[in-house]
Amino acid sequence: METEHQAVNHSAPCDVLCFNIFVRSEIQSSVVSQPSVKIHTEDARATLVALQNRNLTLDEALLIARMPGNQGVIRKLQEFRIASTSESFANALYENAHGARVTGIPEIAIGFDRVKPKSQELLSLLGEIEANPKTFQRAIEDRIRLITPEHADIHLEGYVVAAGDGGGYAFGGTDFFLNVGIADGLLVAKSTTIHELYHSVQGAYAADRAIKIDNTQGPVQIACANQERLFASLYEEGTARFVEDTALLSQSKSEAAFEILADFNDGARHVHNGITLLDMSINALGESTSLSFEDVYEVGFLGHGVLYGVGYVMARDIADSGGRQAIVDLLKEPSYMFILRYAELAKYGIDDAYPKLGSNTVAAARRLAAGCK
Template sequence: MRKLILIGIAALAIVHPLRAAPAAGNSPSSAKPAGVAQAVTVTVDTDSTKAVLDAVLNPALTMAEALRIAALPGNQGLIRKARSYGRPGTDELFAKALVAAAQRDDAAEDPGKFRFGPVREHAAQIRATLAKLEDPASHLLARVKARIAEFTPSSLGGHVTGYLIVGGTSGGFAFGGPEFFLNLDRFPSAALAATIMEHELFHAIQGIARASSPTADAACLAKIPHSEELSRLFMSLEMEGSASLVGDVSAIPAGIDEESDKVRKQTLRRIDQVGQSITLLELSTHGLRTGAQVSYGDIYALGFYGDEVLYALGYVMARAIASEEGKGAIAALTGRPGALFVQRYRKLKNYGKSEDVPVLFPATLQAAEQLAACAEGAR
């Protein structure tokens, strides 16, 4: 099966790779000379999307064919994502769900929640979205490339693979490595799909950056109760907040299409309710620091699944940092412990002086300062 490298981002990235943004405060003249800076190249694989679309429209699909489709790398990510939600995710269950959808047996059991029935019904729309993304004249993928380059750390190099998929319950996801997955069935708008691609692609950039960044001092962290859980909480806040700024749904112009308008309005509503996010972060931090009998998984699910309450706060914080200190400040924080993100936000000149830079509660700030000290000591 042919692997398609999308010309708008991948081929350009090979010829003119994603160039890093200068660090905050650096002038262009202080940046590395052209040809010396590290670069990140990107390829985008559409095999999984095209194979599943063909399969769900083929009533004669066999289990052997379905298992071959399940083995494609993009679909392996979909199976892995099902397991991350605590669902049974296997190649066999994927294949059974695919065959059931092809035979229009929408009452068949689907324990992995691959949801290929809706994919079948939306097949024409998904193909249209994919065609727009692949069309160089749309400039959508060139825009993705340019946006990512603005936030990429100056020393970063590597390769990212993006997989366009269909099915499952997530719109886009990554696992912390140099890859990302985008479910086109959730984004019938090409403009919205490109914006979410920016978000997920930046997660892959974060994964590369984290692998090469210094970690916090272990001996220092050992002196802080529940430091591992607190570090994970602030890391998620930074990662989702920064990625939400890079792939900024709220900045999509109104009137492009109905679906983009709908998601944009939902995002703006969450941002308007950022006070609830601040309260949830404080309660979560307090609970972790005091050893409350609530698992980190429960806290994560409350803040980053479902209504994604903490996404809004992370976005507001990242937006404020970039507004005051430049996009290079976000690049400099990428891959570093999340407590440094909270600390950087707290030290902004406009902190607490504007509704766009709201104040955080004491437990959050105290925990972040403790963890940040351990991170700074490891530099």
């Protein structure tokens, strides 16, 4: 049956969008290294076709669940402490395709109840992306080129999916994920891809930003490591939000674009609340407490809303002072330098456009810079 074949066909050439982000320069007529990006759409297509297939078998659903992009969906849900597995993904896909009631928490969390009613519309969106790769990639190329080291020789892999929570995500490596189930239009898909693609650029330089802490079992060292983890999230989300092209979103009339812009504006408007929560959290991760990183992070950082708002303002002000190259330089510096670079700005703390960070935040960054002493 044609629908069944499409649901499990992972290799059809038209199902993969591949494009290069060009960072070109000619030196004595030679072509230098350039970042390359390969984006796969087959995970989302297989999922969307399967949702419309009332003859879908559980084995076919499990094959789709095991596709690389859908494994990323499962991994992201696990970060939220949801016991998601390939089997629960397959169960959710099978039950939704057959119109059955979905009851398990891991199955509900996959979000197919939101995706299935618009699966045909989302297949059309995939068709737009695949049919016009140059149109889709142009804004992405232009933005990433500005904030990537010249002559960077890196390969980035992207997966378009149609499941899970959030419009996109990455895991600190060179893979990134775009969820068309949330990114409900071409402009939103472009903007989200820019954000997640920059996370992959960050992932390519993660080793350069890594810090080495001796005796990681000591309370001081554990505190330093956890504080640096929070600084890393702040840096990654703040600079990715800065790189993201919100001007694209203002051109869109989609519900997702409206919600993203509203969150963006709300985060910037209430940046002082975010700074306070960040400072309290850094203090809570100090050596005198027994709170775990996960417990502190769940209080106000899951979903990254606070990190977006505070980190964006910091990245914006750093770029205003030192140009985009100042953001590029941060790719190869420990994440605590994001805090110190911001605190060293000439206009730091003069008004609400350059808000002051909390004393715990700055002190923790300085201690990390001194080798956690």
